[in-house]
Amino acid sequence: MKREKKLQNYTLKILNQLTHYAEQEDTADIALVVTEILHANHIFLAGAGRSGLAVRGFGNRLLHLGFSVSIVGEISSPHSQPGDLLIICSGSGETTSLKALAQKAAAAKVKIILFSTTKESTIAKLANHTLIIPGKTKTAQDKTTGFTQPMGSVFEQLSFLTFDGIVMNLMDQTGETSVSMFQRHADFE
Template identity: 60%
Template sequence: MSFQAHTIAILKDLEQNALQLDNAQAMKLISQIRNAKHIFLQGAGRSGIAIRAFANRLVHLGFSVSVVGEISSPHSKPGDLLIIGSGSGETSSLKSLAHQAVENGVEVALITMKSDSTIGQLASSVLVLPGKMKTENDRQLIHFSQPMGSAFEQLCFIVYDAIVLELMDQLGETSQSMFKRHADFE
């Protein structure tokens, strides 16, 4: 397969997965975001990179946001929201974080491939992104498949941007109004 063919196959794979997204799950997460006093976000590995980009856009929309582990992150309070991006929903550090959030009265939202995971059971909302776990055997799949969890992480970026677009519509935000909140010290 050529480079261009690989690129097209990836896009088709993502399109097929995107067609399986549950709008009601997404809208519940969007409602939680709008109602949260403060939003904490965390993911591990490549999922963590995607969720950090999402945190950045939420700041541009005017939300009070922190990435867990940053030194400037405030103490959590009831009424806050913790959004976790985890394909498996079983990453040890993220499970511990979700347990702590629930103990502190913080709502947990999970973006995952496994709604019945440990974190999924703790979460008040779960947005399932179809895809293949990085530990699943490629030979079990009939259609084109990317290695490990690549499709999940790529779809995370797209889904997070779709959530931002929906929030922009709901809040009456534009690229121009968001740019006023963009970092000027770079």
């Protein structure tokens, strides 16, 4: 019979690891993202896989804040215009479908912000700004904190938290509250 290993509190290890990386985020980069969002005519959001889930959650909160937003690929997404903003979440910055999207956005004179682990990628070269989410991509091993989560978990988790931090900054800038945002929350669920 196989002997079971003692269970660990991985939640605490994950939180400690995320804290380590969150302390490395650049607040000047976050301020730039907040400014771009505040001045965008319309905001498109895109990501793939679990990064796509994180950016979709961000899009939902931007909608609650009163911004005009669309998730790329949804049938209700409008045609892009100069003055619009495309936010892409991609750890590697090399996801094939997102590279093609960034190329199309750049040609349409839509501003691009990339959330990524690197500024050295195809999408980063097309982006007007890249905000670095410290951590490792899904193919790299994390030896920095002495604890390695599977694949791109650190990037995806920290992206979600960074997006929520940006929402909090946008709330400060716009005077929005949970009460005012709730008025824009879906009532057909």
